[in-house]
Amino acid sequence: MLKIENLHTEIDGKAILKGLSLEVRPGEIHAIMGPNGAGKSTLSYALGGRPNYDVTQGSVTFNGADLLELEPHERAAAGLFLGFQYPVEIPGVSNVQFLREALNAQRAARGEEPLSGGEFLKLAKEKAALLKLDMEMLKRQVNVGFSGGEKKRAEMVQMGILDPKFAVLDETDSGLDIDALRVVGEGINTIMRAPDKGVLLITHYQRLLDVVKPDRVSILANGRIVQTGGPELALRLEEEGYDAVMAAEAAHA
Amino acid sequence: MPEVAELHRPTTRDEAWRYADSDFIASAEIALLNDWRTITVPAGETVCEVKTHLSDDGASGMIDRLRVHVGAGGRFEAFAILGGGNYQRVEIEVTLEEGAHFEFGGVTVGGETKRQEFVTRTIHAHPNATSNQIVRAVHWGRATGNYLGRIEVARDAQKTDAAQNFRAILLERGASANAKPELEIFADDVLCAHGAAIGQLDEQAAYYMAARGIPPQLARKLLVQAFIGDAFVALDDQSAREMMVERALDQLAGATL
Numbered sequence: 217m218l219k220i221e222n223l224h225t226e227i228d229g230k231a232i233l234k235g236l237s238l239e240v241r242p243g244e245i246h247a248i249m250g251p252n253g254a255g256k257s258t259l260s261y262a263l264g265g266r267p268n269y270d271v272t273q274g275s276v277t278f279n280g281a282d283l284l285e286l287e288p289h290e291r292a293a294a295g296l297f298l299g300f301q302y303p304v305e306i307p308g309v310s311n312v313q314f315l316r317e318a319l320n321a322q323r324a325a326r327g328e329e330p331l332s333g334g335e336f337l338k339l340a341k342e343k344a345a346l347l348k349l350d351m352e353m354l355k356r357q358v359n360v361g362f363s364g365g366e367k368k369r370a371e372m373v374q375m376g377i378l379d380p381k382f383a384v385l386d387e388t389d390s391g392l393d394i395d396a397l398r399v400v401g402e403g404i405n406t407i408m409r410a411p412d413k414g415v416l417l418i419t420h421y422q423r424l425l426d427v428v429k430p431d432r433v434s435i436l437a438n439g440r441i442v443q444t445g446g447p448e449l450a451l452r453l454e455e456e457g458y459d460a461v462m463a464a465e466a467a468h469a
Numbered sequence: 470m471p472e473v474a475e476l477h478r479p480t481t482r483d484e485a486w487r488y489a490d491s492d493f494i495a496s497a498e499i500a501l502l503n504d505w506r507t508i509t510v511p512a513g514e515t516v517c518e519v520k521t522h523l524s525d526d527g528a529s530g531m532i533d534r535l536r537v538h539v540g541a542g543g544r545f546e547a548f549a550i551l552g553g554g555n556y557q558r559v560e561i562e563v564t565l566e567e568g569a570h571f572e573f574g575g576v577t578v579g580g581e582t583k584r585q586e587f588v589t590r591t592i593h594a595h596p597n598a599t600s601n602q603i604v605r606a607v608h609w610g611r612a613t614g615n616y617l618g619r620i621e622v623a624r625d626a627q628k629t630d631a632a633q634n635f636r637a638i639l640l641e642r643g644a645s646a647n648a649k650p651e652l653e654i655f656a657d658d659v660l661c662a663h664g665a666a667i668g669q670l671d672e673q674a675a676y677y678m679a680a681r682g683i684p685p686q687l688a689r690k691l692l693v694q695a696f697i698g699d700a701f702v703a704l705d706d707q708s709a710r711e712m713m714v715e716r717a718l719d720q721l722a723g724a725t726l
């Protein structure tokens with residue numbers, strides 16, 4: 217459902233992604249692992265259309281459409297969700313207002329009726345409960361004064377409310393304690409494990425993959441996918457480290 | 470209370486008029502330039518004035534000068550939007566007796582070559598008086614928003630607490646904002662806080678909104694709404710507060726960015 221071919225990106229003229237190719241089929245959860253600075257966040261921003269993350273070559277097809285042709289908000293309305301490594305604070309705007317505007321903007325773009333205030337609150341309560349986030353938190357300003365873990369759970373509440381077709385989750389497990397990790401992992405399963413949905417799950421840690429069991433695992437290094445395998449690849453990385461696994465692969469090739 | 474001895478035509482060499490529209494003050498009727506409204510707030514009472522000066526006012530220029538005397542323990546509140554005219558100036562001079570309070574919230578919002586300014590002079594004449602002023606400016610085109618806030622604290626006005634905060638968002642290169650706090654303090658046990666910041670719309674927040682499906686136009690509106698809301702938080706009447714935010718936001722419709 218998401219097909220990335222030979223993707224090259226530049227930031228301020230510096231090449232970051234250097235010919236990245238990857239395909240995620242419907243129903244698949246595909247984990248991306250890789251050393252710091254490899255370009256994992258850059259991949260998520262390039263998919264999300266963030267300004268300054270310039271795509272200089274390659275293509276991204278999302279459910280048959282050219283994703284790179286769409287504006288960032290149009291990508292969201294088309295069903296793409298970006299979980300931020302560092303969720304952004306928006307002073308003066310409450311989560312409830314932000315998410316209701318977002319959901320209704322997406323619905324309008326798809327030609328659907330807006331949700332009323334009451335309908336929206338019911339939905340928000342349900343998803344907050346799923347992620348064990350106090351509903352009171354959603355009445356507060358977006359991410360302002362939230363702890364690292366609260367921000368990540370709030371992001372997953374956003375995902376639950378917006379109900380995307382495809383999620384790119386960038387280190388959603390960072391900053392979470394063991395209990396929160398389980399709640400978030402199970403939230404991802406509940407919201408995104410479906411035959412017509414897909415996930416790119418960027419993580420450093422096997423402990424998230426113990427909960428959200430990936431179908432495929434890829435290693436991103438130096439702007440490319442250097443190796444793809446099944447769940448066992450993540451276990452090997454956990455045991456041996458990136459360098460050893462990548463060196464073994466290079467020796468093979 | 471200071472009296473205007475004779476009719477004076479200000480120029481931009483006068484401190485309080487340094488950012489004014491020189492053409493306007495050179496050509497306006499001298500009586501208008503010297504006209505002051507007056508309000509007296511009796512001891513212990515509260516007076517609140519909510520005013521909007523919007524683009525559909527149509528005038529090429531507008532000056533509203535107000536002189537207020539607040540009796541002991543009294544409270545004067547003023548909330549205003551400058552959204553129109555080629556030149557708009559709201560000037561408030563407040564003298565505070567013991568334990569009195571002055572609350573001010575102002576928004577300038579405009580494009581083209583509009584020049585909009587708030588000029589306040591807060592005279593803490595006696596002990597224990599407080600004042601709080603919050604001004605927000607949103608401009609585009611070649612427009613300018615100004616805030617000149619002068620605070621005077623008399624020798625025996627101990628325990629004065631005077632705060633001023635100004636922030637501007639410039640939506641386009643070419644727009645500008647000026648802040649000029651001026652403190653004249655003769656007492657020693659005094660708190661005077663002032664802050665000023667001029668910047669652009671928060672690009673990170675705008676992208677975060679886009680990533681959730683909010684189109685740029687709406688994202689900008691929500692961010693500006695949150696930004697100007699600060700100026701009216703102290704306005705107790707909820708419907709008046711909402712009306713002010715909405716009026717200010719209406720002015721954004723003219724911004725074609």
Ligand SMILES: Nc1ncnc2c1ncn2[C@@H]1O[C@H](COP(=O)(O)OP(=O)(O)O)[C@@H](O)[C@H]1O
Nearest residue numbers: 227228232250251252253254255256257258259
């Ligand atoms: N906004 C930016 N400006 C300049 N360089 C950047 C920016 N974002 C990322 N980079 C650079 O791009 C490379 C990849 O970064 P990133 O995608 O964040 O890696 P990862 O998420 O895998 O740790 C790094 O060398 C980083 O310094």
Ligand SMILES: [Mg+2]
Nearest residue numbers: 256257258301
């Ligand atoms: Mg990263």
